[in-house]
Amino acid sequence: MTPMRFEAEYGALWNEFAEQLALARTGKPVDGALLAARYRRMCENLALAQSRAYPIHLVARLEALAQDAHQLIYRRQDYGLHRLGRLLRVELPRAVRAEARYVLLALVLFALPMALSFVLALKGPDFALHLLEANQLRSFEQMYADGKHAVGPKVREASSDWQMFGYYIFNNIGIGFRAFGAGILAGVGSAFVLLYNGLFFGVVAGHLTRVGLGHNFWPFVCTHSAFELTGIVLSGAAGLRMGLGWLSPGRMTRLEALRASALAAVPLVYAAFFLLLVAAGFEAFWSGTPWIAPQVKYTVAGVCWVLVLAWLLLLGRKAKHAR
Amino acid sequence: MEGAAAPGQRVDTLALVETPEGIVLSLQPAGLVARTMAFLLDLAIRMGVDLVLVLVMGAWGGLGGGFILIGLFSVEWLYPIVFELSRWGATPGKRAAGLRVVMDTGLPITPAASFTRNLLRVADFLPLAYAFGIVTMLLNRECKRLGDLAAGTLVVHANPVVLHDAPPPGAPLAPARPLNAREQAAILSWAGRAKRLTPARFEELAQLAAPVLPPVQADEPKRAPAERLLGVAQWLMGRRA
Numbered sequence: 001m002t003p004m005r006f007e008a009e010y011g012a013l014w015n016e017f018a019e020q021l022a023l024a025r026t027g028k029p030v031d032g033a034l035l036a037a038r039y040r041r042m043c044e045n046l047a048l049a050q051s052r053a054y055p056i057h058l059v060a061r062l063e064a065l066a067q068d069a070h071q072l073i074y075r076r077q078d079y080g081l082h083r084l085g086r087l088l089r090v091e092l093p094r095a096v097r098a099e100a101r102y103v104l105l106a107l108v109l110f111a112l113p114m115a116l117s118f119v120l121a122l123k124g125p126d127f128a129l130h131l132l133e134a135n136q137l138r139s140f141e142q143m144y145a146d147g148k149h150a151v152g153p154k155v156r157e158a159s160s161d162w163q164m165f166g167y168y169i170f171n172n173i174g175i176g177f178r179a180f181g182a183g184i185l186a187g188v189g190s191a192f193v194l195l196y197n198g199l200f201f202g203v204v205a206g207h208l209t210r211v212g213l214g215h216n217f218w219p220f221v222c223t224h225s226a227f228e229l230t231g232i233v234l235s236g237a238a239g240l241r242m243g244l245g246w247l248s249p250g251r252m253t254r255l256e257a258l259r260a261s262a263l264a265a266v267p268l269v270y271a272a273f274f275l276l277l278v279a280a281g282f283e284a285f286w287s288g289t290p291w292i293a294p295q296v297k298y299t300v301a302g303v304c305w306v307l308v309l310a311w312l313l314l315l316g317r318k319a320k321h322a323r
Numbered sequence: 324m325e326g327a328a329a330p331g332q333r334v335d336t337l338a339l340v341e342t343p344e345g346i347v348l349s350l351q352p353a354g355l356v357a358r359t360m361a362f363l364l365d366l367a368i369r370m371g372v373d374l375v376l377v378l379v380m381g382a383w384g385g386l387g388g389g390f391i392l393i394g395l396f397s398v399e400w401l402y403p404i405v406f407e408l409s410r411w412g413a414t415p416g417k418r419a420a421g422l423r424v425v426m427d428t429g430l431p432i433t434p435a436a437s438f439t440r441n442l443l444r445v446a447d448f449l450p451l452a453y454a455f456g457i458v459t460m461l462l463n464r465e466c467k468r469l470g471d472l473a474a475g476t477l478v479v480h481a482n483p484v485v486l487h488d489a490p491p492p493g494a495p496l497a498p499a500r501p502l503n504a505r506e507q508a509a510i511l512s513w514a515g516r517a518k519r520l521t522p523a524r525f526e527e528l529a530q531l532a533a534p535v536l537p538p539v540q541a542d543e544p545k546r547a548p549a550e551r552l553l554g555v556a557q558w559l560m561g562r563r564a
Contacts, residue, residue: 002561003511025410043344050347053508055560056487056515064483067348067429071412075431079408163385166392177400181445184469189446242473255472262443262473266435269442 003054010045014065017042021069039069087270090316095267096234097313099241103268106237109194110229114202121206128207131199137207144208144216165284172228173276176235180269183239184258186247190239197232219294222301224282226308231275238268275308338465338477340429348429351480352465353422355457358478365416369398400441407437413481423481436474443470487515495562496554499537506535507559514556525549 001009017038024030046062048054096103120127128137175193182189208217245261246254282304286292337349353361376394380387406414412431413423424432424440447456447468456468465477490511502510513528520528529549536551546554 004561043346047346053504055511060485071431160385162389166389170392170396177442178445181442184446258473259475262439
C-alpha cells in the first residue's frame, strides 16, 4: 500500500479520533468504547507506518496523536474516598510494617538523643545552655509560664486557634517533607533532622520539667505528640529508606535501587503527612484549651497513642485485603 | 561514513519507549533552558497567588492568618503535585512552555512518582538555587534532576517539533530500479525537507540519488535532477501520472 492510499483510507479515522480526543481532554464525556477502539486502530496504523518507513510527516502526525491518547487513556482516575480509605486502612500500615527496619532505625536516631538530652537537661542547667541560647530557653519558659503571656494553657480566641493550625501545618509538615527529601543524600539529611529534633524536644522537655513548669508543659504536648513524634519518625524513616536503599543497592544498579527504594518510601511519607495533619489539628484545637483538666488530656493522650500504634501495627493484616 | 555519529555520540536526545499496544513512542526530554523557563513562570504564578492570599486574608485576623499559612503550605508543596496529576500532566508554567511530566514508560505520572519528584526538590535545591538539580540534569542523558531519577519520571515536550512536511507536488516519475525500504525512506525524507533546505543543498543531496533516476526520455520536459527526484518521491507516495 502506498502512503497516499494509506492516508486516504485511514485519514478520516485519524481525524475523527483527534476530534474525540480533543473533546475528551476538555473533560467532556465521550464514548469510551469507541475511543478505545479507534485508539487501537490508530496504534495499528502507526505500527504499520513505522515498519513500512512511511514519510516522516505522516508517522510524526500519528505518533503525536498516539502520545496524547496514551496520556489520556492510562491516566489514573481512582482518586475517590474509597481509594483513600483503603490507603489508610490497609496500604499505609502494611507499608510501614514492611519497612520496619528503617522505622526502627529512625526511631533509635530520634528517641535515643531525645531521652539522653531529656535526662541531661533534667539534671542541671548546664546541658540545656550547651544546646540552646539562654533567651530561647527563656522564651520557652514564658510560653509555658502560668501568667497571661503563656501560649500553652490560656484562653485563646477561636481565630487564634486557626492561626496556630495554619502555622503547625506550614511548619511541621514542611519539616516532615524536608526530612524525606533530604534523605536522598545517602540518608544523611534525614538522620540529621531526626537527631536534631530529638535533641531539641528532649532538651526543652527536660528543661521545662526541671524549672517546675511540667504541669503546664506535659498536658499541652501529650496528645498531639502521639501523632507528631510518630509522623517525624516515619518521614525520617522514609528518607533513610530512600538514601540507604541506593547506598546498598544489592543486585540492582544504583539507579534502579534508587527508584525502587523511593517507591517503597512514598507510603511512609503519606503516613507521616496524615499523622502530622492530625497532629496539627490536635495541637491547635485541643492541646491549648485550658478548661480541659490535665487528667482528661492524659487519658485522651493515652487513647491516641494506643490508636496510633494499633493503626500502624495491627491494621490491614488480614489476608482478605490481599489483591 | 562522513557525518555519521561515532560510537558514544548521539544524533538526538529522543527517549524511545514501548507501549502496551506494542508501538514505540519517541519522547523528547526537555532541556535545562525550557525547564528553567517553566520553573520561572510557575514561580511567578505561585508568588502571585501568595500575594493575593496575603492581601485578601490579611484583613481577617487570626482566622485569615491561619488560612494564609495553609495556603502558603499548599502553594509550596501541593501546587505541583495537584497539577501534575491533573489531566494536563503539567503545572501551568510547564503547560505554557509546552512541557509535560510522564513516567519513564511514557505513561501518565502516578501519585507516588509526583510526590517523590516534588518532595525531592528539597535535595535538588541544595546547596543553593537548585545547584544539585542543575548539575544532575546536565550529567544524564535524559535531563533528569534528582527528583526525576528517584521517581522514574521524564519532563518531555508535549508537542514534538517536526521538521518534515509532505513532499512538494510534481509530476510523478518511476525510478530506474525497484528501491528497498531504506532507499525509499531516504528519498521521502529528503523530499519532506524541501521547504527547509537551501536550494543548493537540496540539489546537492539529490545528486547522491542520481543513480536511481531513470534515463531522460525524449518526450519528457527538461527538469533538474532535484525536480526529477521529487517526481520519484511523488511516485513513491503513490501518485501515478
